Amino acid sequence: MGLGPRLDLRTTQSLVISPQLQAAIKLLALSNLELQAEISAELDRNPLLEMVDDGEGGGADTAGDPDAANPEPAASNDPAAMDTELAAVEGAHRADDLDVDYVEERFHHDSISDSGRAADTTEDFSFDHIAADALTLAEVLERQAMGLSGTDLATALHIISLIDEAGYLTEAVEDIAERLGLDAPEVERVLGIVQGFEPTGVGARNLAECIALQAQEADRYDPCMAKLIANLDLVARGDLAQLRRLCNVDAEDLADMLRELRSYNPKPGLVHGSGRTMPVVPDIFVRRTAKGWTVELNSGTMPRLIVNRQYQARIAAHASSAGGNRGKPERQFLDQCISQAHWLMRALDQRATTIMKVAIALVEEQEMFFEKGVAHLKPLTLRQIADTIEMHESTVSRVTSNKYLSCDRGVFELKYFFTSAIHGTDGGVDASAEAVRQRLKALIEAEEPMKPLSDDKLVDALKKDGYDLARRTVTKYREAMGIPSSFDRRRRAVVKAA
Numbered sequence: 001m002g003l004g005p006r007l008d009l010r011t012t013q014s015l016v017i018s019p020q021l022q023a024a025i026k027l028l029a030l031s032n033l034e035l036q037a038e039i040s041a042e043l044d045r046n047p048l049l050e051m052v053d054d055g056e057g058g059g060a061d062t063a064g065d066p067d068a069a070n071p072e073p074a075a076s077n078d079p080a081a082m083d084t085e086l087a088a089v090e091g092a093h094r095a096d097d098l099d100v101d102y103v104e105e106r107f108h109h110d111s112i113s114d115s116g117r118a119a120d121t122t123e124d125f126s127f128d129h130i131a132a133d134a135l136t137l138a139e140v141l142e143r144q145a146m147g148l149s150g151t152d153l154a155t156a157l158h159i160i161s162l163i164d165e166a167g168y169l170t171e172a173v174e175d176i177a178e179r180l181g182l183d184a185p186e187v188e189r190v191l192g193i194v195q196g197f198e199p200t201g202v203g204a205r206n207l208a209e210c211i212a213l214q215a216q217e218a219d220r221y222d223p224c225m226a227k228l229i230a231n232l233d234l235v236a237r238g239d240l241a242q243l244r245r246l247c248n249v250d251a252e253d254l255a256d257m258l259r260e261l262r263s264y265n266p267k268p269g270l271v272h273g274s275g276r277t278m279p280v281v282p283d284i285f286v287r288r289t290a291k292g293w294t295v296e297l298n299s300g301t302m303p304r305l306i307v308n309r310q311y312q313a314r315i316a317a318h319a320s321s322a323g324g325n326r327g328k329p330e331r332q333f334l335d336q337c338i339s340q341a342h343w344l345m346r347a348l349d350q351r352a353t354t355i356m357k358v359a360i361a362l363v364e365e366q367e368m369f370f371e372k373g374v375a376h377l378k379p380l381t382l383r384q385i386a387d388t389i390e391m392h393e394s395t396v397s398r399v400t401s402n403k404y405l406s407c408d409r410g411v412f413e414l415k416y417f418f419t420s421a422i423h424g425t426d427g428g429v430d431a432s433a434e435a436v437r438q439r440l441k442a443l444i445e446a447e448e449p450m451k452p453l454s455d456d457k458l459v460d461a462l463k464k465d466g467y468d469l470a471r472r473t474v475t476k477y478r479e480a481m482g483i484p485s486s487f488d489r490r491r492r493a494v495v496k497a498a
Contacts, residue, residue, distance in 0.1 A: 024347045028354060028395070031402035032281055032301035039303045042344060048312055048337045049344070052304040137165060137202070137272040144197045155180060155190040159203065163194075167202040167269025168210070201268035208232055214264040224249055228257050235261070238491040258495060282406035284359045284414075286370060293370065295359050302352060307341050354391070358399045358414070361388045366417050370407055375439065377432040379421030423468050436467050437477050444483055449493035452486040 017025075030038060043049050135143075138160055145156040158180060162171050173191060177184040195203040200217045204210035211229050215221040224247045228235070234243050235258070244254050265271070285296040312334065319330035362385060368376035382400070386393040400414035421430040443461050447453045453461065455474050462469055478485075484492070 020343055020347075024350065025398065027347055027351050029398040029401050032283055032298075034402070035301070036303065039305070042340075046337050046340055048307050048334075049341050050306050050308050052306055135272060137163065137167065137269045140272050141194065141197055141202065145194070148193070151182075152190055152193070155182065155187060156194055159187075159191055159194050163203060163269065165269050166267040167199065167204065169203055169205050172205075199265070199268040199271045201265060207266055210266060210268065211261065211264050214268075215260075218260075220260055224253070225257060225260070228254075228261065235495065236491075238494045240494070262496075280404050280411055282404040282411055283355065284403070284405045286359075286363055286405060286407040288370075288408065293363055293367070295356070295363055297352060297356060297359075303348065305341070305345050305348070307338065312338065354395065355399055355403065357389045357391070358385060358396055359405065361385050362405075362414065362417055364388075369417070370409070373409065375435050377417070377419065377435045379430050379432050380418050382418060431467055433477075436462070436469065437481060439465060439467070440474065440477055441481060441483070444478070444489075447489075450490065450497070452489040452493070454486045 027035065027038065039051065043051060141160045141163070142157060145153060145160060148156055155176075159169065159176065162169055162176070164170050169191070173187050174184050177187045180187070191203060195201075195213055197203070201210040201213045204213055208229050211232075212221060212226070215225055215229065227247045228243065231243065231246055234246075240251075240254065244251065247254065247257070249257070281298070281301060283298050283301055285294075285298060287294045287296070315330060315334050319328075319334065322330065362380075363370065365380055365384065365388075366378060368378065382393045382396045386396045389396075400418070403414045405412050405414055405417075416434070419432040419434045422433055422436045423430055440458060440462065443453065443458060455471050455478065458474050458478075459469060459471050462474070483489075
């Protein structure tokens with residue numbers, strides 16, 4: 001048998017993610033703000049698409065739109081449709097998927113009392129509720145600097161640009177002087193002017209200078225207070241005996257100075273925000289009604305699109321009147337716009353359906369959380385929800401990313417409800433890691449300030465509650481919540497008591 005090149009024909013099957021399916025997957029992972037931006041960009045690209053905004057959460061306006069009057073179902077059996085491609089990638093869609101109402105879905109359990117109060121959907125709106133953008137720290141300081149002129153104004157504005165959000169100067173005076181071509185004493189003088197601006201303490205180069213500026217403003221910067229401020233490290237360690245010797249005061253005077261010290265703001269710049277804070281807009285509402293729990297999609301975050309049939313007819317008529325090859329580009333452009341518009345509307349329907357399925361399964365699994373609080377949060381994984389709704393785990397992960405749920409207990413990211421399991425003692429019921437963290441926080445808050453619980457004692461206390469944790473796990477949870485060690489907590493209690 002001779003060796004040589006040859007051509008062979010082979011038939012193979014492979015799963016390929018089409019560009020439209022990639023776009024549908026991208027839509028699924030977008031937050032509501034990112035989705036609005038994506039829709040706005042599509043509206044600019046496609047002249048046939050229009051967004052309906054009539055202030056209602058019902059169906060889209062179907063006037064003059066036969067396709068909108070008879071919308072395609074979210075779960076189509078057409079193999080060429082986008083949602084079937086998504087089902088092929090997941091390998092888990094059923095032809096008879098759960099029929100979900102996009103506006104509202106209810107489910108009822110006998111374990112939930114039927115006497116729950118109905119959700120109040122009325123919301124009063126007033127222009128008084130709209131807050132103006134808060135001035136930033138830089139804007140506040142720049143307004144006060146407008147009283148200066150010439151070189152002083154330019155130097156002050158440059159210094160203000162180097163002050164961080166907490167109110168501290170981030171560069172040395174010598175570096176500023178070299179950059180501006182000025183003498184260091186001149187820059188120091190202008191810095192003193194900036195440090196006289198409101199809020200008091202702004203423009204300081206370190207914590208001691210910040211506290212000293214506030215003490216001077218309060219007319220409490222005497223030699224004893226100056227010694228105390230110069231030895232803040234001893235205050236942090238709680239070395240009261242050494243502080244009394246350095247400041248040459250008795251215990252009563254030192255206690256008064258410490259109370260004064262605690263009244264000062266170590267980060268004066270945070271009095272002014274860094275701009276307007278955008279509130280979190282929930283994607284899902286969970287409410288308690290007389291019939292059980294109600295899961296609703298936020299209709300305000302669901303864009304409603306229609307095809308402008310009048311504009312479509314005008315373009316089609318113009319292409320027909322042109323005839324021949326002259327109208328061919330217009331017809332191709334029209335077909336492309338119509339196809340893209342129909343695909344986008346199907347993709348948005350599929351996105352809403354998937355989000356609703358995940359939300360319903362999530363509320364069913366974490367029913368006791370909505371009933372009794374975080375202590376009853378169950379361990380939950382993406383795999384469990386994926387198996388319940390018969391979708392792929394990656395799809396559930398995309399749905400729960402950047403999505404928020406609003407209920408009577410607050411607004412939570414959907415990822416919040418997925419926590420690892422902590423094994424119970426003596427084969428007890430497993431608990432959620434989040435519930436254990438909340439119990440750990442409650443134990444620390446209830447401890448005696450002068451006798452804080454060490455991590456070993458916290459381990460013993462949690463075991464009595466039925467949580468079997470190692471000491472390193474308790475330490476990790478405590479540090480993740482920003483809680484200092486027992487030694488630091490006792491030291492702070494000593495300073496506070498003094």
